[in-house]
Each structure stands twice: as C-alpha cells, then as structure tokens.
Amino acid sequence: MSKIRTHYDNLKVARNAPDVVIKAAHKALLQLHHPDKSVDKEKAERITRILNDARDVLLDPVKRKQHDHWIKEQEALEKPTHHHHKSHERTKPAPAHEPEPELAERRIDKYTAYSNGIALDTETRLQWCRFSLGQHWRKERAQGEPKVFTWHEALAAVKTLNAQGGFAGYQDWRLPTIQELKSLITKPKITGGQHLATEVFPDSPSWLWSASPYAGYGGGAWYINFDDGSALSESENFHRAVRLVRG
Secondary structure (H helix, E strand, C coil): CCCCCCHHHHHCCCCCCCHHHHHHHHHHHHHHCCHHHCCCHHHHHHHHHHHHHHHHHHCCHHHHHHHHHHHHHHHHHHCCCCCCCHHHHHCCCCCCCCCCCCCCEEEECCEEEECCCEEEECCCCCEEECCCECEEEECCEEECCCCCECHHHHHHHHHHHHHCCCECCECCCECCCHHHHHCCCCCCCCCCCCCCCCCCCCCCCCEEEEEEECCCCCCCEEEEECCCCEEEEECCCCCEECCCEEC
8 A cells, every 4th residue: 555645754753743743854955956966957846846845845834734634534535444463564664765756757848747736748748637626646647437517616616615724735727728738738649539638637537628718709618638639718607527738
C-alpha cells in the first residue's frame, strides 16, 4: 500500500511542528536543492516549487487545517479492511533513508504525472487534476463515477471544493478556459480512443465543460468532446463533467 505524500513529508517535519521548525526545515532543504547547485536544474526547480508550496500551506493556519483534514480523508481511504498482518506491520523498521522531498512522478508525453493526482503540462505550465469532479484518486487511478453538472452548477461546484479545502493542499482550482481545455486534445494512441492522454487522465468522461461562455446567438458555454477532439457550444443547462486546473 502506497503512503500518501503530504506537505509535512516534503519538508521532513512532524505534523505538530511549530512555525519556527517549518521555516528552518524549508530553508535548509532549499539550500540543499538550490537549482544553481544542482546538475539537474529542472529537477531542482521542481523540488523548489514543492518546498515553497509546502511552506506556504503549513505557515497559513487556515490552509494547514484544511491540509490536515485532507490527510485524514486520504488515510481513511487507504485504511485496510483486513488486519491479518497488522502486528507484523507495526514491527517493521523505519527505512534507513528518508525519501527526497518530491512526489512520485512519471514523464508521459508533455506531462509530468504525479502520484497525488496532479499532472503538470510542461508546455503550458498548467497543473491539471487527473480525475474529474465526483471521482477520487487512489492507486494511480480515478476511482468512482464522475458527476455531471449544468454550466452554472459546475462553476459553483468548483467554488465549493475550494472553500472546503480544495485538493492536494491547493485551494485555487478553477474551470479551464476553452483554449486551456483544447491544449489537452491529442491524437488517439488506439483506433477509436479518446483524443486525450489517457495514461495521464485515466477513466475520463468524454464531455467536459470549459469556463468560457459562448458569445454567439443564444448564449450557452463551450465544452470539449474528447471522443473526436471537437470544441462545441451548448446550452448552459446541459450536463457535462468537469476537470479542474490551476495556474
């Protein structure tokens, strides 16, 4: 069973660490992984972003409380249903070396896909949620059924998610513009497949709302049909799924 990665893990501090410890840990790790001191500058810059995000969340009382709540939710999802080897698990020695302060990741086409359910588009620098609203991310898969919303319901659902703690420590998720959503369109790797990087975005619904209203006659809003890679306008009262973005 994979362990969830938290901001505390990234800074290598305890969950009850005071601000002074968090600041000191951030400073020390930042010096250790400074891009100017690293052969792999891109990796060092990525680690620096992770460290800065962790510091910003843990030094903000509201964001830290929300992050703690998210941790509890994830731990509840990961809780095993069988306990045959529980006593043995308790006696396992701690690993000799702490992991590097970064999430598990894979490079897939133009994306860096992270194990926490976020994917970074290395061309646009946008961060995408790898699953749709209504699903949850577990064991590198989008679990559950995606919800569908009218356009106004979709906008409201994103606000609600951010107000309730967001996802992965971030509370600035939003609906993508139609141009941002178009940047996900790609040539299918198999005949009849979705026009989407399905390794990055597994189990994805085909129709996804954008935040862009349709300016033509009749109004409505734009969405993408990833079955054929087309951008279409539709009545805002129709129901479509939602994929979140930030950046």
